[in-house]
Amino acid sequence: MNDEKKNVWVYGVVPAGAALKELERREGLPDVWVVEAGDLAAIVGDAPQDDEKATRNQALAHARVLEAAVVDAPVVPFRFGIIVPGDQEVGTDLLDAHHDDLAQHLRNVDDRVQMTLKVYYHEEPILREIVENEPEVARLREAMSEGPEEAMRDVRAQLGELVSNAVEQRRELDSADIVERLKPVSQAAVVEGLEREFMVFNMPFVVDRDRQEEFEDTVEEVAQERQERMRFRLLGPMPVYNFIDVEEPAWA
């Protein structure tokens, strides 16, 4: 498999000698191998063909290989799209030439995993809550059902803006509330962009590897308390993509 003159795709860097059992065990992953140099090792594989489908498959592969690796070892994730001319160059031009930087990154990610929490409102209960609690929304809603559709355009925009503001208010309160609960079981978090209108938040948390279960249990508890209004999705563990440059992630 180690064809010297074939482009290789770099997934990430782990400590040399790491026993990546999950990476070997998990099904549906592309063939990958490890190139070691000194105390560092790179997880590499064949570079994909240059077509749309291959690119998409490689995006999934990239994430999934790293997720499997992080189960057993600290992983410095590489950005999507790094290709090196061959195994030899992975050792010399990548691992050796950038040893100190990579070793520092590896120390930064040691003992930490990322868990990304995505929370969404259930649309109907939240809209109902808004109509019930915002008299102006209720009033405009009534008004809309009475007039002819064409004449109601302004009213509709006005109503929508009020609803949008009301969702935003709730989003702020609920986010703060949930984050407060998760602070004690996490080291830090960042806010990522919302993916859709009824999303409450999208936050990667960095969690002490030894406290992953505690974090998961807390998320479960928080989700149960809120399941009438919200839906929770938890992704990970994955490498700490959002924190590779941070030596000691900490809540402000």
Place this chain on the structure above:
Amino acid sequence: MSVQPSPGGAVERSQESQLTDVVATILDKGVVVDVFARVSLVGIELLRADVRVVIASVDTYLRFAEAVNRLDMGKEEPKDLTGVVEDVTESGAKGKSKGALDAGAEKLEEFLQTDGSEDREESRR
């Protein structure tokens, strides 16, 4: 697809990442070693299709208005939520301008549809 709520759990867990969940992360985060240029693969721009919603656009307002307007507040025939959501999406399309979210989600769906085996339920509700 491997989204399973843990037994009796309120939290959905995916055992493995889905495309919609990883794109922003793997394209924009992670180590870049500058001696090696990042390759630009075909389709990478499509991967980048921004599914993030532009909140507070006029279009969003209209969709919200439509949604509350159709809400059954106990006076009319009950209507299930799925119906409401679909109606909203459809009436949005009728009004020519589509939400940024919709457009993004659709691009991504088209992309995903190139291979029928791919999991798609994460891209939209």
